[in-house]
Amino acid sequence: MTDGVALTGAAWTHAADDAALAPLAEPLRTRALRAERVTRLVLVAGSRALELAGLAVDAGPPRVDVGVVLGTMLGCFLTNAAYAERLAEAGPPGASPRLFAATVSNAAAGELAIACRLGGPTATLSAGRASGLVALGHAVDLVRDGRATTIVAGGADATGEAATRWTRDAALGLAPGDAAALAVLEPLAVARARGAAILGTLLGWGAAFEPRAGASGGDAALDAALRDAGLRRADVARIVGATTAEGRPDPLAACGPLALVATLAETPPGTAIAVVATCPTGHAAAVVARAGDVA
Amino acid sequence: MITGCGVVSPLGIGVPAFWDGLVAGRTAVGPIVRFDTADLDPRHAAEVADFPTADPDRAGAFLLRAATEACTEAGLDVATLDPDRVGAVIGTTLGGMQIFERWLAGGDVATTEAERIPYHAPAVRLARALGCRGPVATPQLACASSTHAIALAADWVRRGRADVVLAGGTDLLCRFVVAGFNCLRATAETARPFDVRRRGLVLGEGAAVVVVESMDAAARRGADVVARVLGVGGAGDAVHMTAPDREGGGAARAIAAALGDAGIRAGEVDFVSAHGTGTPYNDAMEAAALGRLFEPQAVPVNSIKGAIGHTLGAAGAFEAVMCTRVLATGTVPPTAGLEELDPACAGLDVVHGAARSEDVAVVLTTSSGFAGTNAAVVFGRA
Numbered sequence: 001m002t003d004g005v006a007l008t009g010a011a012w013t014h015a016a017d018d019a020a021l022a023p024l025a026e027p028l029r030t031r032a033l034r035a036e037r038v039t040r041l042v043l044v045a046g047s048r049a050l051e052l053a054g055l056a057v058d059a060g061p062p063r064v065d066v067g068v069v070l071g072t073m074l075g076c077f078l079t080n081a082a083y084a085e086r087l088a089e090a091g092p093p094g095a096s097p098r099l100f101a102a103t104v105s106n107a108a109a110g111e112l113a114i115a116c117r118l119g120g121p122t123a124t125l126s127a128g129r130a131s132g133l134v135a136l137g138h139a140v141d142l143v144r145d146g147r148a149t150t151i152v153a154g155g156a157d158a159t160g161e162a163a164t165r166w167t168r169d170a171a172l173g174l175a176p177g178d179a180a181a182l183a184v185l186e187p188l189a190v191a192r193a194r195g196a197a198i199l200g201t202l203l204g205w206g207a208a209f210e211p212r213a214g215a216s217g218g219d220a221a222l223d224a225a226l227r228d229a230g231l232r233r234a235d236v237a238r239i240v241g242a243t244t245a246e247g248r249p250d251p252l253a254a255c256g257p258l259a260l261v262a263t264l265a266e267t268p269p270g271t272a273i274a275v276v277a278t279c280p281t282g283h284a285a286a287v288v289a290r291a292g293d294v295a
Numbered sequence: 296m297i298t299g300c301g302v303v304s305p306l307g308i309g310v311p312a313f314w315d316g317l318v319a320g321r322t323a324v325g326p327i328v329r330f331d332t333a334d335l336d337p338r339h340a341a342e343v344a345d346f347p348t349a350d351p352d353r354a355g356a357f358l359l360r361a362a363t364e365a366c367t368e369a370g371l372d373v374a375t376l377d378p379d380r381v382g383a384v385i386g387t388t389l390g391g392m393q394i395f396e397r398w399l400a401g402g403d404v405a406t407t408e409a410e411r412i413p414y415h416a417p418a419v420r421l422a423r424a425l426g427c428r429g430p431v432a433t434p435q436l437a438c439a440s441s442t443h444a445i446a447l448a449a450d451w452v453r454r455g456r457a458d459v460v461l462a463g464g465t466d467l468l469c470r471f472v473v474a475g476f477n478c479l480r481a482t483a484e485t486a487r488p489f490d491v492r493r494r495g496l497v498l499g500e501g502a503a504v505v506v507v508e509s510m511d512a513a514a515r516r517g518a519d520v521v522a523r524v525l526g527v528g529g530a531g532d533a534v535h536m537t538a539p540d541r542e543g544g545g546a547a548r549a550i551a552a553a554l555g556d557a558g559i560r561a562g563e564v565d566f567v568s569a570h571g572t573g574t575p576y577n578d579a580m581e582a583a584a585l586g587r588l589f590e591p592q593a594v595p596v597n598s599i600k601g602a603i604g605h606t607l608g609a610a611g612a613f614e615a616v617m618c619t620r621v622l623a624t625g626t627v628p629p630t631a632g633l634e635e636l637d638p639a640c641a642g643l644d645v646v647h648g649a650a651r652s653e654d655v656a657v658v659l660t661t662s663s664g665f666a667g668t669n670a671a672v673v674f675g676r677a
Contacts (some may be wrong), residue, residue, distance in 0.1 A: 006354065062531065062532070062544065067529075067531065072435070073413070073415070074413065075413075075414060075435055080392075080395065083372045083471075083475070084395070084399050084471055084503055087471065087474055088396075088399070088400060091334050092334050092335055092336075092474045092477060092478065095478035096478070097479050100475035100476075100478060101479070101537045102536075103471075103475065104437040104665045104666060105414060105435035106435050106436050106664070106666045106668055107665070109531075109668075110531070110536055110665070110666025110667050110668065111536070111666070113531040113533040113667060114533050114536070114667070116615065117533055118531055118533055119530060119533045119544070120529055120530060120548075121310070121528075121530060121552070122436075122529060122530065122531035122666075122667070123434060123436060123447075123529060123668075124435040124436060125432050125434055125435065126413075126414055126433040126434075127415065127431065127432045134430075134432055138447070138450075141454060145556075147528070147552060162336070162399070165650075166398075166409065168410070169398070169404065169409040170406060170535035183461075206430075206456070207429075207431070207456070208428055208429065209382070209427050209428055209430065209431040210428065211378075211422060211427060211428065217428065219377060220428060224430075224456065228456075241362065253550070263460045281415060282422065282430075283415070283431060288660055
C-alpha cells in the first residue's frame, strides 16, 4: 500500500433546474444557466466541493496543479439526442453549433475546469455505474504519483426522456436519475499542512469487469481495492454496495461517490470502510477508505 | 511495453497497409460514398473502404478487427492468460452513433443493438469478446480520448492493476458528426496540416489498438517488444470549450508532464507526432507549444491527418501505432497535404513531401480536444 489521499471537500446535488443554480456566484451561475443538464449538476457539485475544501477560485490563470476527473455513464447522451433531433428535423441548417460542441462527454469537466480555473490533469471516464469510483480511483493515482496537488473527482449523470427510453430498450433495469457527487482529493500531508478538514483518507481502489451476463465483478473489484490498500476483508468494518432501491431513480455514475461520502460521514474516525459499485454493463469498481484524519 | 498493434484505417486494413500508405504520402480523403451527403458541405472525408460488414455497430466492428491484429502481432492468446489480469481501455467520441441515429428516428433496434449505442459500448464489446475480467473503461476526452487510453493503460500496468491491457480508440463517420463539424465551420475538403492555406479539418474513421503489457508478462510469454511507454501526461486548457488556448498552455503542460514522467529532457526527443488537425487555431497553438518546449533546436514533426483524416477518438491511437513503426524503422512519414509551411509555424521542422530517415530512439505524441483537453505520451525504442 501506498500513501493515503485525503478527501477534504465533498458535495452532491440532484437538482439541475434554474432554481438550483440560483445560489451560485457569478460568473459561475451564468455559465451554468447556459449549460446542458449534466454540466449543470457538475458545476453545482464541483464548485461547492472546492468551496468546502477551501480551494474555490473563479478567476485568474489556470491552476496548473489542480485537475478534474469525472466519471459518467451516459455523459452527453441527452445533448446528443437534442442535437440529433434538430438535425433530423431541419437537416444541416438545423445543426446547432452550441449543442454539437456539447456532444462530447468531457464537456462537463471542461466547463468546471474553465469556471474553477483547473489547468492540471483532466479526464472523463466511462465505466457504467462504476464510473464515479473509477474516476475517484484515477484521481487517487494522479495524486499519489505527484501529477497534481489537488483533483476534483466524482461522478455525474442526468436523466431525461431519451436516457430513460434507452435504458429501457437496452434492458438494463436502470431508471436514471439526476445526480452529481464530487470530492476534492489531495495528499494527506498537504491537507494537514494547510489545516483542511479531512473527511476521510482514500487507501486504495480497484476495478474489474464481468463478461458474463447476470454476473457481477463486484467481488473482484473489492479484492483489487483491498490489495491496493494493503488490507484484508477482515480489516474493513463495513462493505457498502452502491445500490439503488427498486423504483428509485438511479444516480448511475454518482452512486459510488454518494455512497462513499455518506458512509464516511457516519463512520467513526479511524474505521476502514469499502464501497463497491457494479453495473449490468459488466463494469465494477471499489474504493477502500478510512474515516477522518487517520491514515 | 507495447507488444502488438492493429488498425482498420482509411489507408487500408491492417498495419502494413496503413504504414505503407503513410510512408508513400498517400491520402485517403475523398467524397463520402457510404451515406447520403447531398445536403452536407463540405462532404469529403477519409472513409474506411474494403471493410465489408453488415454489422450495424461499425465502430465496434472496426475495433474487434484492429484488436485481433494487435493480439496476433503480440502473439497473445487471451484465453491462456488469467482473465483477472487482462483489461481494456478504448476511447471513442461516437461509439454506436450509427445505431443511435436509427434508434432516435424510431427505427427497429434490437436490445443487443441498443446496448451498443453509448460510448462505453465498444470497450464492453471488446472486453466481452476477450473474456476480460480486469479493469475496463472508456476515456472520454474528445479527440484526445485514445491518447489518454494508452496513458491510462500504461498507468494500470505500472501500478500492477493488470498485466495486459488492450488500449486504443475507434470512431466512425456518420451524418451526426459531419454535420456537426460543418456547422462549426471547422471542416475543409482537403486537410493541410501546418500549411499556410489550411482551412480546417477533414474527418476520418477507423480503429487502432495497441497491446500494453508489463515487462514481466511480456518476458514470461517470450513476446517481442514493439516499443516502450516511457511517460504519460495530461492537462486542461481551462480557456474555451471548442477553441484551443492560443498559446498552447494546456498542450505544453501535458507534454511537459509526459516528459517529466519519462524522466527525459525535451532535447532527447527525436520525433513528435503532432495533433496537426489542419485547423488554423490548432496548428498555430501546437506550433507555439512545441516551439517553446523544443527551442532552440527543431525536432522533426509530422501529422497524419492529411492522410487518414481526423479520426477523433481513434486519432491518438493511430498516431501511437505510427510512432511504433517510426521507432522500429527510423522512417518518418511525410505530412500529406502540406505544401507550403505556414510562416507562423516556421519554428517547426514539419516533415513533408517525402518520408525522411532519422535516428529515432524517443518519440512524443500529443493530442488535444474539445473542452480544452490535452494528452501526451512518450515512447521509446524497444
